[in-house]
Amino acid sequence: MTTPNPLQNIRQDIQSMHAYAIQDSTGMVKLDAMENPFALPPELQAALGERLGAVAVNRYPGARIEDLKQALARYVNLPEGCALMLGNGSDELISLLAMGCDVPGASILAPLPGFVMYAMSSQLQGLAFHGVQLTADFELDEDAMLAALRQHQPTITYIAYPNNPTANLWDACVIRRLIAEAGSFGGLVVMDEAYQPFSSRSWLDEIRAHPAANANVLLMRTLSKFGLAGVRLGYMLGPQALVHEIDKLRPPYNVSVLNAECALFALEHADVFAQQAATIRAERERLIAALAAMPGVQPFPSQANMVLVRVPDAQKAFEGLKARGVLVKNVSKMHPLLGNCLRLTVGTPDENTQMIAALQASL
Structure with a gap:
């Protein structure tokens, strides 16, 4: 008699999936995951250690989480009529959105190539996913996007601003028309601003200036690129009624007291992280110029x-x-449009110099 296999209880589509792969970076200059390469200055490390040592880790997270939400609301100058919720990184927020919007016939739409978690959250929640190819120069294909919106009427449309892995900001006029089209059938649009510290524009300004036109828009950010990738803290803002419903799905204590205290500390020293972001932006331009000077190499904006x-x-x-x-x-x-492409994280000046030399030697 054969013994029943407990694996039969795991969904077949999950058994056929690959887990999210993380490259071993031991002993390497790590420029593969879009992390802020700068550590905290020693005096801030000591101050943070003291703060974390005093945290009541024997208690569940409490009022300090509300302190963090208020600090983030002040940091972003939260628009009137909007609310804000926290996630254990943006990844959790993406999962909660798929769960909350799993109504009959629901689907998720996003441009491709894009962030893998949009499609993965759809699959895990059992929703259809519709990917719409970007143009050859990684711009939004407005006609194809509008056609897909009209055909599928997706519950959620993701627009990364800027996009991963192509790193570009799409045309705001096109995005406005896509938001209006989604709004015509009650679809949500999620503007994912994971890379906002390095971008010249934010959709938050658009939400603030034109609230009615963005009544179906949620904006998502993370503190990972701000400089706290190890802390795992994302946040989402949008119309109060929408955020209130998604917030019901959040596990009661999804953000730990240590994560919250780290984030509060970082916001108190936002000027330090702003200076790091400014250095990274300057280094990005140096890196692009060096890449453009290499024969047969094409860096994208x-x-x-x-x-x-x-x-x-x-x-x-x-x-x-x-x-x-x-x-x-x-x-x-990852996608046919990305043929022979590498994604290079912008590191410290020394790391970027090493990467440029290593790439030249590798060619």
């Missing part, structure tokens, strides 16, 4: 802390960089 670059042979360049101690992301197999 960036408004994030990464640069997408096309090389003659992505796998060869990736391996060459790795052999020289520099770890980047080979995105060339």
